[in-house]
Amino acid sequence: xxxxxxxVRWRDDALPLALLGPAVLYLLxxxxxxxxxxxxxxxxxxxxxxxxxxxxxxxxxVAFRDAIRNTLVLLILIVPAxxxxxxxxxxxxxxxxxxxxxxxxxxxxxxxxxxLAAGILWLSVFTQNGYLNTxxxxxxxIKEPIVYLSYENIAMVIGAIVIAESWRATxxxxxxxxxxxxxxxxxxxxxxxxxxxxxxxxxxHVVIPLLRPSLQSALIIRTIFAFTTxxxxxxxxxxxxxxxxxxxxxxxxxARDPHVAAAYALVLLALAGAMTMVYxxxxxxxxxxxxx
Amino acid sequence: MRLPYAVDRALVYxxxxxxxxxxxxxxxxxGLAAFSTPDAAYSYPKALLPVAPSAxxxxxxxxxxxxxxxxVNSFAVALLTIVIALLLGAxxxxxxxxxxxxxxxxxxxxxxxxxxxxxxxxxxxxxxxxLQLGLYDSIVGVALVHSAMALPFVILVTSGVFVAVSHELExxxxxxxxxxxTAFLRVALPLALPGLAAAxxxxxxxSWNEAFASTILTLRSRTLPALVLTALDQSPIxxxxxxxxxxxxPAIAFIFLMRRYLxxxxxxx
Numbered sequence: 001x002x003x004x005x006x007x008v009r010w011r012d013d014a015l016p017l018a019l020l021g022p023a024v025l026y027l028l029x030x031x032x033x034x035x036x037x038x039x040x041x042x043x044x045x046x047x048x049x050x051x052x053x054x055x056x057x058x059x060x061x062v063a064f065r066d067a068i069r070n071t072l073v074l075l076i077l078i079v080p081a082x083x084x085x086x087x088x089x090x091x092x093x094x095x096x097x098x099x100x101x102x103x104x105x106x107x108x109x110x111x112x113x114x115x116l117a118a119g120i121l122w123l124s125v126f127t128q129n130g131y132l133n134t135x136x137x138x139x140x141x142i143k144e145p146i147v148y149l150s151y152e153n154i155a156m157v158i159g160a161i162v163i164a165e166s167w168r169a170t171x172x173x174x175x176x177x178x179x180x181x182x183x184x185x186x187x188x189x190x191x192x193x194x195x196x197x198x199x200x201x202x203x204x205h206v207v208i209p210l211l212r213p214s215l216q217s218a219l220i221i222r223t224i225f226a227f228t229t230x231x232x233x234x235x236x237x238x239x240x241x242x243x244x245x246x247x248x249x250x251x252x253x254x255a256r257d258p259h260v261a262a263a264y265a266l267v268l269l270a271l272a273g274a275m276t277m278v279y280x281x282x283x284x285x286x287x288x289x290x291x292x
Numbered sequence: 293m294r295l296p297y298a299v300d301r302a303l304v305y306x307x308x309x310x311x312x313x314x315x316x317x318x319x320x321x322x323g324l325a326a327f328s329t330p331d332a333a334y335s336y337p338k339a340l341l342p343v344a345p346s347a348x349x350x351x352x353x354x355x356x357x358x359x360x361x362x363x364v365n366s367f368a369v370a371l372l373t374i375v376i377a378l379l380l381g382a383x384x385x386x387x388x389x390x391x392x393x394x395x396x397x398x399x400x401x402x403x404x405x406x407x408x409x410x411x412x413x414x415x416x417x418x419x420x421x422x423l424q425l426g427l428y429d430s431i432v433g434v435a436l437v438h439s440a441m442a443l444p445f446v447i448l449v450t451s452g453v454f455v456a457v458s459h460e461l462e463x464x465x466x467x468x469x470x471x472x473x474t475a476f477l478r479v480a481l482p483l484a485l486p487g488l489a490a491a492x493x494x495x496x497x498x499s500w501n502e503a504f505a506s507t508i509l510t511l512r513s514r515t516l517p518a519l520v521l522t523a524l525d526q527s528p529i530x531x532x533x534x535x536x537x538x539x540x541x542p543a544i545a546f547i548f549l550m551r552r553y554l555x556x557x558x559x560x561x
Contacts, residue, residue: 016391020399023384023443027406030414030440037417085311092308099308105551106312109319112543114501116517120536121318124325127529129336131321137337145336167318179555221408228410231503231517234524235532245413245504252416252508253522265416272410280405 035269041262054259058251058267061260067242074161074233074243075226081166082222083215086173091203093174094181104178111171115164119235122164123149126236151240158241164232169225173218180214181207216282224272244268319540326350326537333530353534362519363538365431369506369515370499372435377442377495382488385450386476390459407444411437415505422509429511437505442495445557449494452556453487454480490553497546501539 045051058064093104110118125131126148133145148156188210192202208215230246239250248264251257325333329346332339353359388399415437419428427433457480465475503517510518520527520535527535547554 013393016387016393017395019383019387023380023447024399024402026380027402027440027443030418030436031406031409031411034414034417034421037421038414041417041420088307089311092304092311095304097304097308101551103308103312104554105547106315108551108554109315109543109547111554112497112501112546113540114503114517116503116521117501117536117539120520120532121322121540123529124321124533124536125318129334129338131324131338131340134337134340138340167314175554175557182555224408224410228413228504231521234521238525248413248416249504249507252419258416258420261416265413268410268413272408272413276405276408280401 038262038265038269041259042266054263057257058260058263061247063242063247067244067247070158070241071227071244073158074165075223077158077162078165078169078226079219079222081162082170082173083218085166085170086177086218087203087208089170089174090177090181091207093178104174107174108171110168111175113168114231115168115229116231116235118164118168119161119232122160122167122232123235126160149236154241157237160236161233161241164236165226165229168232169222172225173222176214176218176221177211180211183214184210213282220275220278220282224275227268227271244271319544322533322537322540325533326353330528330530333533349530350534350537353531353538356531358514358519359516359535362514362516365513366500366515366517368431369435369438370496372431373438373442373499374492374495376435376439377446378488378492380439381443381446381491382450385447385452386454386480388447388451389454403444403447406440407448411441412502412504415508418505419508428509429513431513433509434506434513434515435499437509438495438499438502441502441505442498445494445498446491449487449491449553449556450484452553453484453491456487457483487553490550493546493550494553494557497543500542 042054043050043052045053089103089107093100093107097103113121123130128145128147128149132148133142136142137145147153148160150157184207188206189202192206228245230243230249233241233243233246239246244264244267248261248268251264252261255261324339324342326349327342327345327347328339329344329348330352332344332346333349384399387393388396388403418433418437422428422430422433427436461479461483462472462475465479466472470478501517502515503521506515506518507521514522516535517539520532520539523531523535
């Protein structure tokens with residue numbers, strides 16, 4: 001059995017690598033190869049030499065600056081709204097109120113709904129003949145239906161998109177925060193209770209600092225995803241409100257220009273890559289903090 | 293200042309119920325719109341209760357060109373994605389749960405990073421590659437990309453599942469004469485099945501909802517989200533409402549089925 005033991009030990013080193021290998025290869029193949037392809041498409045001219053022409057076509061397009069600006073505006077409006085909403089939901093679920101499991105389930109439902117479907121759901125609310133106007137009129141607040149989704153009132157359109165995206169993606173932040181809350185020992189909450197901390201003070205001074213790692217990762221993941229969402233924007237605003245991912249889509253599917261589309265893809269990957277770097281640094285520091 | 297206990301409790305429940313309504317009411321509205329007559333979909337003010345339910349709008353949607361075949365395509369892509377992602381991901385998750393090996397941390401970082409990597413964006417360059425490989429406009433091509441998107445989640449969920457299944461049970465089986473493989477097959481796998489099913493459901497959700505890559509990588513073999521997305525400009529509102537309902541409604545069942553594993557998917561950073 002002694003020789004057998006040796007061979008078992010060898011296998012115990014090789015087996016995990018054999019089990020992981022296919023998954024690692026697959027991910028690298030489907031991430032690294034298209035990234036190289038994107039670089040080639042974006043920077044290679046018809047004659048095979050290096051060119052900045054595709055990049056110039058992208059930045060020279062009227063929609064380019066609007067797309068970057070709109071994407072950032074949506075990001076700045078949506079992400080804080082989600083964090084606040086998700087924090088309230090997470091604390092409610094965590095407080096073990098009666099039916100807390102049911103509440104977590106209901107709050108998490110939009111996790112399985114796409115931005116396209118969420119956009120259409122809220123279209124039924126915000127369209128001129130829609131449910132919001134119906135409810136407001138029934139309550140006697142308005143006399144005539146309001147046009148929310150018009151090119152002439154872009155602030156209202158942005159508001160509708162912010163609501164639709166907050167509705168959908170808060171679930172993701174919620175799940176991250178609930179998982180983070182579970183890592184905090186219950187004693188901390190009880191100690192704060194003992195010293196008579198009010199709910200708000202307890203949240204601000206005890207919970208939020210302890211929840212920082214989860215808040216950070218939620219923030220970063222949401223930011224990356226915000227760069228890539230566009231279908232809710234299409235559903236609610238049509239083509240009136242260009243966003244970066246939507247432009248990438250338009251150049252690829254409508255204009256059928258893979259070069260400019262690839263340049264857009266690189267912009268998105270650079271934005272996401274920068275956020276991932278931040279994420280890894282944060283992850284690194286929180287790991288070292290935990291080790292201390 | 294502290295509120296009396298009863299008032300405080302009432303406030304907490306009021307907020308909790310209000311937030312539940314915020315999630316559920318739009319779902320109720322789209323269901324109402326999808327199951328009314330087309331006339332009602334255009335009319336104003338709308339009925340807020342299902343006073344005259346009708347399958348007419350839904351039938352119009354399902355009879356529209358390409359809808360049924362796009363639903364079939366969506367299912368085919370999702371099932372293929374489940375097969376690929378589980379075949380690749382479950383062994384990796386098992387390795388992550390059971391073994392301490394060199395490169396384990398690097399692998400964990402790779403999984404966490406790819407989890408949030410916007411892989412769908414890569415379908416833009418992939419469309420060119422797939423055209424050369426004959427995978428463009430095919431169910432397989434879309435499933436390959438969806439599998440890459442789902443793989444990190446499958447690895448995380450399965451590794452969580454196998455951590456929960458005690459390795460001592462497997463070792464006990466081995467001392468009783470099972471080989472490593474049969475111990476896994478007869479002891480660990482049956483115990484892990486509910487978790488693996490949750491991973492499969494989540495993979496289905498990712499694929500079922502994905503619109504960007506599915507649209508860019510197909511021309512005729514549209515999935516349902518790809519069809520609805522490309523038709524947004526020209527389709528009547530009844531088509532959108534019914535399509536939105538068909539895409540969104542399964543979420544209610546999906547989240548229920550995997551509610552115990554929700555925190556595994558995104559928690560634990």
